[in-house]
Amino acid sequence: MTIPREELEKMVRSWLDMVEEITRNEGLPVIPAEKTGDPLWVDVRELRLKYLIPISRVKRFFDGLKEGKVYATKCPVKNVFFFPPQADCPYCMDENLEWVEIDGEGVLLTYTVVNVKPASYLHYPDYVVAIARMNEGFNVLCWMNVDDVSKLKIGTKVRLVVKRREPEGFLTYYLEPV
Amino acid sequence: MKKVAIVGVGHSRFGNITNMNLNELAWTAVKQAFEDAGITQKDVQMVALSNVGGWSSEPLPAISVNEYSGLTGVGTYRIEAACASGSAALATAASFVSSGSADVALVVGVEKMNESPTPTAVELIGRSGNYFWEFSMFGLTFPGYYALYATAYMDKYGASEESLAAVAVKNHYYASFNENAAFRKRITVEDVLKSRPVAWPLKLLDSSPITDGAAAVVLASEETARKLTDTPVWLAGIGYGSDTSNLSKRPDFLGLRATRKAAAEAYKRAGVDPAKAARNFDVVDVHDCFTIAEILAYEDLGFAKPGQGHLLAKEGETYKGGLVPVNLDGGLKAKGHPIGATGVSMAAEITKQLRQQNPKERQADIVKGMGLSHNVGGTGHYAYVTVFSLNKPGW
Ligand SMILES: [Zn+2]
Numbered sequence: 001m002t003i004p005r006e007e008l009e010k011m012v013r014s015w016l017d018m019v020e021e022i023t024r025n026e027g028l029p030v031i032p033a034e035k036t037g038d039p040l041w042v043d044v045r046e047l048r049l050k051y052l053i054p055i056s057r058v059k060r061f062f063d064g065l066k067e068g069k070v071y072a073t074k075c076p077v078k079n080v081f082f083f084p085p086q087a088d089c090p091y092c093m094d095e096n097l098e099w100v101e102i103d104g105e106g107v108l109l110t111y112t113v114v115n116v117k118p119a120s121y122l123h124y125p126d127y128v129v130a131i132a133r134m135n136e137g138f139n140v141l142c143w144m145n146v147d148d149v150s151k152l153k154i155g156t157k158v159r160l161v162v163k164r165r166e167p168e169g170f171l172t173y174y175l176e177p178v
Numbered sequence: 179m180k181k182v183a184i185v186g187v188g189h190s191r192f193g194n195i196t197n198m199n200l201n202e203l204a205w206t207a208v209k210q211a212f213e214d215a216g217i218t219q220k221d222v223q224m225v226a227l228s229n230v231g232g233w234s235s236e237p238l239p240a241i242s243v244n245e246y247s248g249l250t251g252v253g254t255y256r257i258e259a260a261c262a263s264g265s266a267a268l269a270t271a272a273s274f275v276s277s278g279s280a281d282v283a284l285v286v287g288v289e290k291m292n293e294s295p296t297p298t299a300v301e302l303i304g305r306s307g308n309y310f311w312e313f314s315m316f317g318l319t320f321p322g323y324y325a326l327y328a329t330a331y332m333d334k335y336g337a338s339e340e341s342l343a344a345v346a347v348k349n350h351y352y353a354s355f356n357e358n359a360a361f362r363k364r365i366t367v368e369d370v371l372k373s374r375p376v377a378w379p380l381k382l383l384d385s386s387p388i389t390d391g392a393a394a395v396v397l398a399s400e401e402t403a404r405k406l407t408d409t410p411v412w413l414a415g416i417g418y419g420s421d422t423s424n425l426s427k428r429p430d431f432l433g434l435r436a437t438r439k440a441a442a443e444a445y446k447r448a449g450v451d452p453a454k455a456a457r458n459f460d461v462v463d464v465h466d467c468f469t470i471a472e473i474l475a476y477e478d479l480g481f482a483k484p485g486q487g488h489l490l491a492k493e494g495e496t497y498k499g500g501l502v503p504v505n506l507d508g509g510l511k512a513k514g515h516p517i518g519a520t521g522v523s524m525a526a527e528i529t530k531q532l533r534q535q536n537p538k539e540r541q542a543d544i545v546k547g548m549g550l551s552h553n554v555g556g557t558g559h560y561a562y563v564t565v566f567s568l569n570k571p572g573w
Pocket residue numbers: 075076077078089090091092093094
């Protein structure tokens with residue numbers, strides 16, 4: 001089930017209007033619990049959370065997405081890849097990690113279809129989340145574009161592509177069968 | 179190090195509890211634990227409170243529960259290790275007692291998940307992994323994370339959806355005898371297979387519910403425990419482990435490394451032979467937030483060889499009378515999983531099992547006097563394994 005964002009906002013709005021009417025009429029924001037009828041106080045405070053997350057030390061990764069490329073970082077001393085990329089190597093206590101463009105080919109390790117979605121994902125159709133082992137030896141977790149998920153098999157060859165996520169329009173990476 | 183025993187336990191009803199707020203719910207468990215231990219507030223020197231929160235309104239539940247319970251002034255803190263918070267609270271409170279810093283410590287686990295609508299609760303549990311790279315970008319949910327393990331495990335070892343369902347059937351069966359359980363209705367393999375998918379291949383009846391609930395245990399040093407009870411239940415060994423925040427950074431999806439490490443440590447501390455782990459215990463509670471999780475636990479705890487955990491479920495070897503009875507309280511699956519209360523509930527359950535205080539249908543035969551709890555946080559992000567014993571530990 002997909003609920004468009006405008007539709008969701010309308011649903012929330014109409015519920016809040018109902019609570020407001022009850023509060024006006026009864027003098028208290030109290031509604032009955034759906035199953036038991038027990039009185040519930042509807043909090044009069046509301047909190048909207050949207051985080052501001054620093055990305056300056058891994059900015060190259062996001063610049064790469066704009067060029068259609070996916071980057072990992074690599075420690076030149078220990079030969080270890082970091083994906084998702086990080087700026088510091090905890091093994092040699094150094095920050096001189098190299099940026100390496102991912103070759104983009106790999107095999108499917110596992111996957112699921114998210115049917116019951118979180119509140120902030122209700123506006124998407126059910127989505128496939130997959131993990132693939134890339135040729136370099138590390139794993140990537142992201143959504144997978146697939147025509148018929150019932151035919152998907154572990155071990156399938158996959159490739160990483162950069163696309164926009166709609167309806168928000170931000171660049172991100174997806175797996176696709178080769 | 180001083181030896182530490184559980185001398186009192188309390189447990190609220192689990193479920194969607196609409197007639198009690200967080201403090202009231204916690205108090206039902208604390209009150210029972212005090213009465214069971216025969217102590218009062220003035221005997222308590224430290225309170226470890228386990229609560230994850232976010233979905234519920236009180237941001238400092240350790241303080242609000244203390245005030246409500248007449249414990250104002252006693253040192254306290256809230257502890258978070260996701261779904262393993264309860265065992266983390268037990269472990270830290272035990273350290274206060276074993277070090278001699280406190281003679282009596284109270285462990286409280288409480289969660290009020292239904293103060294928020296279900297999609298919000300789904301959102302907040304889904305965020306409990308790597309927020310930025312795996313939730314914010316790709317919307318993994320709690321069942322979604324475990325589904326990634328289920329898909330890989332079923333493919334590798336040929337485990338069937340029916341074998342997974344067998345876990346749910348067993349745990350619902352035992353929950354039918356547990357008056358505190360959220361789900362007391364028995365179910366069939368068919369019911370599980372027909373239930374709607376939440377994160378393929380996991381279905382609604384493979385999953386533990388969003389739950390409210392509270393549990394409490396009283397810990398005491400040996401001298402005090404001897405004065406309070408004839409049947410102290412000793413903490414014989416606790417083991418801890420963790421794994422990567424990003425699921426993508428794990429080498430495989432066939433078992434939980436955090437559990438293996440925690441089990442190895444707990445067995446060593448308790449003097450348990452890991453080669454025949456199952457034979458040491460009369461009763462075990464494992465972390466079955468999803469059916470696949472119980473199967474992985476059989477293997478990671480050493481009850482079954484890698485790839486054979488699903489056979490244990492299929493063959494009914496974890497019912498009473500089998501190789502080792504698992505989740506005779508109904509488990510997270512059917513008793514319910516109020517995140518921060520779960521680990522404390524496990525400790526209360528194993529204590530009552532070892533004291534033989536449960537209804538006979540779900541009371542294990544106590545022969546060896548040893549029990550175990552296995553509590554995982556997130557998707558193997560944290561793990562705690564605790565060995566309980568009627569015999570004073572030899573260390
Ligand atoms: Zn390095």
